[in-house]
Amino acid sequence: MNYLELREIVKRFGAVLALDRVSLEIAKGELVALVGPSGCGKTTLLRLIAGLETPDAGDILLAGQSVLGVPPEQRRVGLVFQNYALFPHMTVWQNVAYGLKFRRGEGLGVSALLELVGLTGLEDRKPAELSAGQQQRVALARALAPNPHILLLDEPLSALDAQLRQRLRTEIKRIQRTLKITTIYVTHDQEEALAIADRVAVMQTARLEHVGTPWEVYQHPKTEFVARFIGRGNLVTARVVSEDPQRLLLKIGNASVWAKRTTPLAHTTVRALIRPERIRFGSSTENKLCGRIVGREFTGDRLWVHLQTESHLWVVQADLSHNPQEGTEVEFGFNSEDVYVLPDSATAEPALDQPTS
Template identity: 45%
Template sequence: MSQPLLLNLHGVSCGFAQQPVVQDLSLHLNSGDIACLLGPSGCGKTTSLRAIAGFEPLQAGEISLNGKVISRQGFTLPPEQRRIGMVFQDYALFPHLTVAQNVAFGIRQHPRREQLTAELLELVKLSELGKRYPHELSGGQQQRVALARALAPEPLLLLLDEPFSNLDGELRRRLSMEVRDILKARGTSAILVTHDQEEAFAVSDHVGVFQQGRLQQWDTPFNLYHEPLTPFVASFIGQGYFIRGQLLSPDTVQTELGILRGNRAYSWPIGSAVDVLLRPDDIVPDAAGTLQARVSGKTFLGAATLYRLQLATGSQLEALFPSHAEHQPGEMVGIRIDADHLVLFPATGSQPTREALLPL
């Protein structure tokens, strides 16, 4: 059963002076869902978050929260009246207040202040640290305090601006999962801003991919990876290479790797030149296969090894092999294509480069 609509952005544009940073942005978020705005630096994701929070006026479009318009051109409901919580990159805790006092700061008039504070500290696994001060905590613990403080007033929507960027890799991964569990346990809707797609996929129900101030695709992590709508989304999400092909039928393409057939039909004229996206998991080892590639590099990932491969034509590929299949640079390996979800785009004027195909 679908949840009711909570947040709706329609045709939103905003920026500085007459220079738009975000253009024609439309998206929606259902109650209880967690979303992420993802993209390279300077793409407009943080400006979008600030517009939702009420920190940036709109040049065009409209933002509604829980059925009420909170921003349009010439009108911006003050941030403190929006019932929106905010978790910042630098935690923004009060250094002179204890952990418990920080959490309770926004609910000082609440009749159940102490009980609610205790419940939130338990939720973020800091029950024993309520009397400590922020400087006595680790970075991960400080971020949990900031989260509990933002949740205390029971906001309709929680906004998180690169909340894990100051943490190291493993702590960042673990805390992002913990935050998702906490938000889901509370039924709190949230939007996260990040440039880390692994983090976005781990936390979010929906992800919006931005490029140069425009939303390229608003979709589930699965669809972004397997059903990208634009070449930019295809290249920014995950890893992969494009190879040139020619459309033989709506679902079949001729390539230097042979004839490939997918599970979807394309409406372009037969014979059209196309670029075929191949992910590392689309290419599997085949010792008995006739298709050969030379290993040009490798990265050990534990359960698998990511091999960089070069075809006889000079085209580049990447492939994930089981880690027990050990190959050395310069070695020839047999491969085959195992992809039933071929992703095609009209061919560009020149063959895409590696830099255009990997995440920024």
């Protein structure tokens, strides 16, 4: 049974449509990451669930019952704000204990919570005397204190530096697992979303584009937007030339490429996605292309290579043992099962194509 269910939620602010018929179902104990570019309506969705806003249409159900009209203080939703919104006039202890005033005897108690988030010993500090990471932990502990049914995290790590971000997201995940609390985690960082979530929901301008496991969202994005937004990829326009029972023959520029069989009919134009890590140098693969190396990005753990073919600029995640030099002509390729044709992308017209970043 779905624990939290959003049904066709619509929210307008004046002329601006913030949420357009958004539906989402979340199971108990699940962690769903809500990801999308800024301004797409993620925060609004959280605020609706928390009861800080009222939807113009649609319904929000918790354990099968509508919670519309229930004021925020009665919804039992824990919310961690983007900049934490810690009460500046209260100590760490008072901040965490604040919600317990209204739910006496429930939950873990302040010291257990502080231990859980690793802040024991800082009880008497004021928020201003804490580091950003510590503030984040207090905010989490405060939200968890009154034993909420649902935990909402609004970009909880966006104010922190990269290293701390990685450490804390592991920790949030650990705490979420320990408490088995249903959680919605809003972020604009797709990598963070993939890393932390049981399921990822991708939003674009007021709409939910794709909801699925990190694997599904990454490998089989439903829309071009999702394909672009999640991870790096080579998104190309291709003409379906012919098909056999297992495969499609695509024409990408002048190159012929075999792809795994999907629905599209022959003689249509489709959009295809080939992830950079699927591309290999050499001629060991089913599909072979030739290109010139025009750029390199070395990020420490990875090496990205930009390849120019006659029609496209490709991005390839190279094996670190390789050290291809700029300007050299190389052979590269990928297997047919690594070419993903985006569903519903078939058109009669050829579309403009360009590589994704």
